[in-house]
Each structure stands twice: as structure tokens, then as C-alpha cells.
Amino acid sequence: MSKIKLTSEIVEAAVLGGCVLGGGGGGSMHEGKKIGMLAVDLSSPELVDIEDINENAILINVAAVGAPSAKNAYAEPVHYMKAIELVQKVADIKIEGIISNEAGGLATVNGWLQAAMLGIPVIDAPCNGRAHPTGIMGAMGLHKNKDYNAIQAAVGGTKERTTYTEVVAIGSIEKSSAIVRTAAVQAGGLVAVARNPVSCQYAKENAALGAIKQAIYLGKKMIEAKEKGAKEVINTVCDFLDGELITTAVIKNLHLKSVGGFDVGNLILENDFEITFWNEYMTLEKKGERIATFPDLIMTLNAETGMPVTSAEVEIGQRIALVKVKKEKLKLGRGMKDPELFKVCEDAVGKKIIEYVF
Known part of the structure; x- marks a missing residue:
């Protein structure tokens, strides 16, 4: 069984390597480090290979959706947790692992805090090993299954600015993703999202396996190289x-x-x-x-x-x-x-x- 206990040193590497693999997107390293450090300070969650998880276990995908440059973008750690709670409540499911949507300065470590708070592992099977712009690109082909009923929850914004938004969208991948994107606009530019529960077996066949470790190893190499310029x-x-x-x-x-x-x-x-x-x-x-x-x-x-x-x-x-x-x-x-x-x-x-x- 392959498990990596996530530490502050790994957060530093994951955020750095993940930002490169974001390809211009995937969120900021500053936000990623803040969320990642909070996670490891809380309980040191574990990164687990998908082969070590029961194939019927239910995994949930987490993401941050919005325009990175938006001046009023606001998503706090509690929003990431609230989004998962909303999906659990509506879907009435037991979540046994978390997968990130993509690579990025924030995206690579997205899910680590939620995993720490829920006491479940982060699975090294993100929907994509680089960042991408649309929710459907991170749905692992679920849009092809017309019987799949997507559940997506989005939370973000502030009550002080009257932008606080909570949304639960149920329907096709296309329609629910569009609603989440609209929620990001209403929230000031960014929402924390939990969505699209799938079996471990489905993720194994359609996700970017090993992409989290790739980001970590790249980040470690970059940190080692910094001394030389x-x-x-x-x-x-x-x-x-x-x-x-x-x-x-x-x-x-x-x-x-x-x-x-x-x-x-x-x-x-x-x-x-x-x-x-x-x-x-x-x-x-x-x-x-x-x-x-x-x-x-x-x-x-x-x-x-x-x-x-x-x-x-x-x-x-x-x-x-x-x-x-x-x-x-x-x-x-x-x-x-x-x-x-x-x-x-x-x-x-x-x-x-x-x-x-x-």
C-alpha cells in the first residue's frame, strides 16, 4: 500500500510544482499554501494511490471555479468544507476519498483540508494532470453518460459585500457546471466547489493517475535548484x-x-x-x-x-x-x-x- 503523509514540506513542493503544471491557471500558490498548511497543521492527511482503495468506494471531486484576477474573489477554508457538506446532504452518500479537479498552485492541494477535517484520504487521481478552463473538461467523461445525474455545490463570497453565495445544482454535467460558473460571478469571482461523486473504479479508468505525486516531485526538484539560481x-x-x-x-x-x-x-x-x-x-x-x-x-x-x-x-x-x-x-x-x-x-x-x- 502506497501512502504519503502530507507535511508542510510537501505542501511547499506540491504548490510549486502544481503551479507549473497549471499552465497559467489552477489558482495561486499563495492560496494553495494557505489551504495546504492549514490542512497539515490540522491532522496531516494522507495521499493514497487509487489501487489501494476499494473499487466501490465513493470519491468526490473538489475544485475552485472562477476568474483568478477578479478583485472581489473570496473563498475561505470554511467554504470548501461547506460545499462538501451540501453534496453529502443532498446525495445522502458516504464519501471515502477526495480527488482534485486539476493541477495548479491551489488546485493540486485542493481537497487536503477537506480530507483532514473528514478523516479520509486524498486519492492521487485528479481529473486532470494539468489545469483546464471548463468544469466539463474535469468531469472525466461523465457528460457522455446521459443517465448520470450530476450534483455540484458551490460556496463563496462575503456577507459584508453581500456577495455570499451557496448553490446546489442537480442535472446534466453541462447545465450544472454552467450554474456553478454563474455562481462564481455572483460571489465576486470565485467559489469553492464539491461535485460529481463517482466510484473509485470509474476514477481509476478515467482520471490522471499519479499527477499529484508528479507535482510534488517536480516541486522538490525546483526547490533544490533554487540555490543555483x-x-x-x-x-x-x-x-x-x-x-x-x-x-x-x-x-x-x-x-x-x-x-x-x-x-x-x-x-x-x-x-x-x-x-x-x-x-x-x-x-x-x-x-x-x-x-x-x-x-x-x-x-x-x-x-x-x-x-x-x-x-x-x-x-x-x-x-x-x-x-x-x-x-x-x-x-x-x-x-x-x-x-x-x-x-x-x-x-x-x-x-x-x-x-x-x-
Whole structure:
């Protein structure tokens, strides 16, 4: 049986490696560290391989949904727990493990606090081993099962600003995910979500197995490399993920707006590279030539420190290292293998994506 007791040192590594694997999204390292440290201070939850769990055990997926740059975004630790309580109450189920929705500075450790408070394990089977923009992409193909009745609970916002929101949505994956996204807008930009209970066997067949440990091991390598400087950290990321350093350059222009609970826009480097994003980085081009396309991992690192910088954190004048990892090198869940789910990405950023991926 493979178990890892989660500690403060592992939180540091998971948040760092997870942020790189977020590909521009997946939440901030600051929020991830806050939630992760609270979890390990509470009771040191365990990370368990899915092979060590009964195949009929019920797992629940947790996520943070919203626009990362939203100024009034507010989701507290109690909101993450409240979302699970709402699903348990409505579904009348016994939850035996928690899986995260994706990779990211927050997403990789999302579920650790809930697991600590419930006394159940975190299962190393996130829905995806990189971050993605839509809820349906993290549903592990459940949208294909018309008999599956999704249950999604979302909690966020503050009573002081009159943005506090609790929502429980029941129905198809598509409709319930849309309601949760709307709830994020009403809550000020962000909600803590618990959703889509599945059997351990289903997750085993459709999730990104081992992606949490991948983020932890990457983060540990990056921490070790920090003593040797930014270049060593950047090279470590490329070596670990079998990726490529595309360029190092200053951000010349940045366009960002929040639309429907998403951050959408593009950034242009001084040497004519352009990156589009819809929370996550979607496309990388130079003078119209396509270099990488989501779900390839496109990631920005601070060239002075080697630390990851998300799409919500990049700034004009910032010098970044631009890294690319081909999708074949990543741990991807079933939601990354359905061409139908990528049409909304094309609509959001105004670029062709499907023909470059499938």
C-alpha cells in the first residue's frame, strides 16, 4: 500500500510544482499554501494511490471555479468544507476519498483540508494532470453518460459585500457546471466547489493517475535548484517534464478582461511571441506560426527567480521564460481527449485549436 503523509514540506513542493503544471491557471500558490498548511497543521492527511482503495468506494471531486484576477474573489477554508457538506446532504452518500479537479498552485492541494477535517484520504487521481478552463473538461467523461445525474455545490463570497453565495445544482454535467460558473460571478469571482461523486473504479479508468505525486516531485526538484539560481530552476522544469525553453523575453503588451467568470486575453512579448489565455494558456504563436496548443503545457516563469507566474499574475515589463511541454508528456484525464469540449476554447480566444490537437 502506497501512502504519503502530507507535511508542510510537501505542501511547499506540491504548490510549486502544481503551479507549473497549471499552465497559467489552477489558482495561486499563495492560496494553495494557505489551504495546504492549514490542512497539515490540522491532522496531516494522507495521499493514497487509487489501487489501494476499494473499487466501490465513493470519491468526490473538489475544485475552485472562477476568474483568478477578479478583485472581489473570496473563498475561505470554511467554504470548501461547506460545499462538501451540501453534496453529502443532498446525495445522502458516504464519501471515502477526495480527488482534485486539476493541477495548479491551489488546485493540486485542493481537497487536503477537506480530507483532514473528514478523516479520509486524498486519492492521487485528479481529473486532470494539468489545469483546464471548463468544469466539463474535469468531469472525466461523465457528460457522455446521459443517465448520470450530476450534483455540484458551490460556496463563496462575503456577507459584508453581500456577495455570499451557496448553490446546489442537480442535472446534466453541462447545465450544472454552467450554474456553478454563474455562481462564481455572483460571489465576486470565485467559489469553492464539491461535485460529481463517482466510484473509485470509474476514477481509476478515467482520471490522471499519479499527477499529484508528479507535482510534488517536480516541486522538490525546483526547490533544490533554487540555490543555483533562476536558470537552473528553469532548466530543471524542462528536464523533469521533457519540455523546451522557447524564449526568454520581456512582456510588451497585455490584454486581460473577465468574461462570464473567466479571465480571457493575450500577452505579446518583445520578440513577437503571442500567448492567448482563457484562464489557462491556450495558444502560443510567433508571427502567426503555431508553436503550442492547449492541452500542450504553455507556462511562464519569472526569468529573474525561476518561479512560475500565472496568467492572472503576468505584467507588462516583466521578463519571463516561456516553457512548452507537449501534451503527450503530461498526465491527462479523459476530459482532454474529447474534441467536442475544445470548441468553447476556440470561441473564447478566437484561435483554431481542435485541428492542432486531434
